[in-house]
Amino acid sequence: MNLKAIVAQGLRKVFGGVVAVDNVSFAVEEKEIFGFLGPNGAGKTTTINILTTLTRPSAGRAEVGGYDVVESPDRVREIIGLAPQELTVDDELTGLENIMLQAALYHVPREEARRRAREILELFELERFANKKVETYSGGMKKRLELGCTLIHDPKILFLDEPTLGLDVQTRAAIWSYIKRLVEERDVTVFMTTHYMDEADSLCDRIAIIDRGMIRAIDSPYNLKSALNGDIIELEISGPDGFSAQSLKALPGVVDIVPRKDLLVVKALRGEETLPTIVSELVKQGVGVRRVEMKRPTLDEVFLELTGKKLRDIEESREDAMRRRMTIRRMRS
Amino acid sequence: MISVRISEIVAITSREIKKWYRSPILLFMAIVQPFLWMSLYGKAFNLTGLFRIPSDILEQLPPETTSKFAAIANEILAKFFGASDIDFFSYIAVGMMGVVLLFTSMFSGMSVAWDRRLGFLNRLLIAPIDRSSIILGKVASSVIRGVAQSLLVMLIGLALGMKLRVAGPVEFAIALLAMTLLGASLSALIISVTIRLKSWESHIAMSNLLNLPLMFTSSALYPITLMPEWLRAVAIVNPLTHGIELMRQTLILGATYTSAEVLWHLSLLSGFALASSVLGIYLSDSALRKT
Numbered sequence: 329m330n331l332k333a334i335v336a337q338g339l340r341k342v343f344g345g346v347v348a349v350d351n352v353s354f355a356v357e358e359k360e361i362f363g364f365l366g367p368n369g370a371g372k373t374t375t376i377n378i379l380t381t382l383t384r385p386s387a388g389r390a391e392v393g394g395y396d397v398v399e400s401p402d403r404v405r406e407i408i409g410l411a412p413q414e415l416t417v418d419d420e421l422t423g424l425e426n427i428m429l430q431a432a433l434y435h436v437p438r439e440e441a442r443r444r445a446r447e448i449l450e451l452f453e454l455e456r457f458a459n460k461k462v463e464t465y466s467g468g469m470k471k472r473l474e475l476g477c478t479l480i481h482d483p484k485i486l487f488l489d490e491p492t493l494g495l496d497v498q499t500r501a502a503i504w505s506y507i508k509r510l511v512e513e514r515d516v517t518v519f520m521t522t523h524y525m526d527e528a529d530s531l532c533d534r535i536a537i538i539d540r541g542m543i544r545a546i547d548s549p550y551n552l553k554s555a556l557n558g559d560i561i562e563l564e565i566s567g568p569d570g571f572s573a574q575s576l577k578a579l580p581g582v583v584d585i586v587p588r589k590d591l592l593v594v595k596a597l598r599g600e601e602t603l604p605t606i607v608s609e610l611v612k613q614g615v616g617v618r619r620v621e622m623k624r625p626t627l628d629e630v631f632l633e634l635t636g637k638k639l640r641d642i643e644e645s646r647e648d649a650m651r652r653r654m655t656i657r658r659m660r661s
Numbered sequence: 662m663i664s665v666r667i668s669e670i671v672a673i674t675s676r677e678i679k680k681w682y683r684s685p686i687l688l689f690m691a692i693v694q695p696f697l698w699m700s701l702y703g704k705a706f707n708l709t710g711l712f713r714i715p716s717d718i719l720e721q722l723p724p725e726t727t728s729k730f731a732a733i734a735n736e737i738l739a740k741f742f743g744a745s746d747i748d749f750f751s752y753i754a755v756g757m758m759g760v761v762l763l764f765t766s767m768f769s770g771m772s773v774a775w776d777r778r779l780g781f782l783n784r785l786l787i788a789p790i791d792r793s794s795i796i797l798g799k800v801a802s803s804v805i806r807g808v809a810q811s812l813l814v815m816l817i818g819l820a821l822g823m824k825l826r827v828a829g830p831v832e833f834a835i836a837l838l839a840m841t842l843l844g845a846s847l848s849a850l851i852i853s854v855t856i857r858l859k860s861w862e863s864h865i866a867m868s869n870l871l872n873l874p875l876m877f878t879s880s881a882l883y884p885i886t887l888m889p890e891w892l893r894a895v896a897i898v899n900p901l902t903h904g905i906e907l908m909r910q911t912l913i914l915g916a917t918y919t920s921a922e923v924l925w926h927l928s929l930l931s932g933f934a935l936a937s938s939v940l941g942i943y944l945s946d947s948a949l950r951k952t
Binding site for chain 1: 665668669671672673676679680683684779780781783784785786787788789790
């Protein structure tokens with residue numbers, strides 16, 4: 329039987345009358361990179377806090393690695409690692425001391441811990457700075473150390489809360505490649521939150537889009553984008569005017585056709601598969617194709633479609649939104 | 662099981678200790694205040710000096726009056742300060758050793774707030790360690806810092822003229838035990854009181870609120886026998902009183918200490934340390950967790 333790494337069923341969390349997470353259900357497969365995508369205050373961190381045993385859910389239940397987070401939190405703690413949003417490595421200790429402290433907190437025997445610490449420092453390219461105080465590290469180095477610390481007990485499931493928040497492009501790319509390596513080399517399941525669309529798109533196997541505590545969609549980035557309204561294919565055509573729009577529309581995957589003078593705009597699902605059939609159909613009809621362009625909707629568009637950013641101010645007064653954000657922030661701090 | 666708990670406590674404690682000895686400013690600040698108290702207040706306000714008769718007056722008086730007066734003065738001194746030949750500076754130097762333990766303990770509550778703010782507390786909370794290890798680690802590190810600083814104050818005191826009279830190694834060991842138990846009582850107490858405060862600003866306010874009353878309702882600066890009845894009742898439930906009295910018995914009274922007093926203070930102090938640690942652990946279980 330395929331054991332799920334994380335199962336959440338109807339999770340709900342209320343902070344003093346404010347619903348932070350509402351009826352959240354999902355399942356994460358083993359060795360999957362699962363992304364939680366949502367605007368600030370959507371309930372991403374609250375969900376992570378519930379799954380990592382920091383917060384008890386008001387209702388619903390969650391299993392991590394087969395253990396219930398409320399009933400056996402210690403079992404869950406042993407198999408998970410969490411890299412929170414903020415940097416929690418100790419500035420006054422050295423990089424190595426931070427890792428060794430983490431090892432002691434997870435009961436890793438000293439010799440074993442030393443060996444793994446060396447491995448981790450090497451993986452994150454921090455060996456040269458192992459004995460330097462963390463206060464001398466750059467933000468990116470601290471983040472790498474933070475990630476490294478969470479690996480000392482060889483966790484099966486890794487929780488990353490906004491792993492690249494506030495980092496420059498190079499560091500973000502480096503962090504992404506570390507995460508990918510972890511999944512490939514160490515068989516880790518990754519549950520991460522982010523509000524960067526490109527990050528979710530390039531890193532995650534599947535994404536849950538969460539807004540105002542509720543999940544709006546769960547699927548692969550590819551499917552989410554495809555499901556939106558399909559790809560846009562533009563074809564510059566030449567030749568006899570009379571082509572059969574009907575026969576093009578009948579092709580599988582084609583959603584809509586807008587013919588202009590020399591330009592044919594086709595909206596199609598799975599554009600990369602539909603495109604060749606459109607071209608061959610046109611060629612069969614004796615229409616020449618001079619240039620083809622295909623545009624994919626980005627996750628940004630999917631996100632805006634699902635969370636309806638622009639409508640928010642109308643639906644909810646400014647004060648309400650402010651108060652809600654303030655309360656949630658206070659509760660978290 | 663026990664060894665696992667101990668390794669957890671050692672890990673948390675050693676982090677705090679490393680942070681402490683690497684920032685000499687912290688050590689310096691904790692010493693400055695008792696040093697000023699000791700050198701200014703202790704030297705200027707010479708309580709026992711009131712009972713010493715200047716020699717030019719002594720010479721003018723008939724010998725029998727002199728000896729009678731001296732006997733009365735010695736009786737008063739012995740009643741209030743434990744021994745007739747005690748000097749107030751030594752008396753207050755030991756008091757300051759207790760006060761520095763109090764000041765150090767105040768930091769233990771603050772460090773919980775700092776860890777919460779920096780997110781380090783979350784890191785401890787998601788680790789598979791016992792909740793009590795977090796509190797006991799904080800208490801243990803506070804005790805180590807407190808005892809070290811207290812001994813440092815003793816050295817400063819010796820340099821300024823404190824007369825150390827220890828009957829033997831056992832008595833000195835009891836003095837060290839007194840410092841340990843006092844540090845544990847106070848830091849566990851402060852953690853219990855402040856554990857729910859989220860910001861370190863409110864911790865500073867709380868520390869200021871607790872600091873002076875705890876010092877003035879103890880025997881740090883003057884004997885409790887000089888206090889009015891109601892204040893003496895407060896002083897007796899203040900662990901600072903028993904810690905300091907135990908240190909006075911063993912550090913400055915030499916062989917003239919009374920075993921009954923030592924036992925009385927020691928047992929009360931142990932009770933305080935145990936009770937406040939249990940309270941801290943009990944409160945921490947719910948207070949550390951996020952709602």
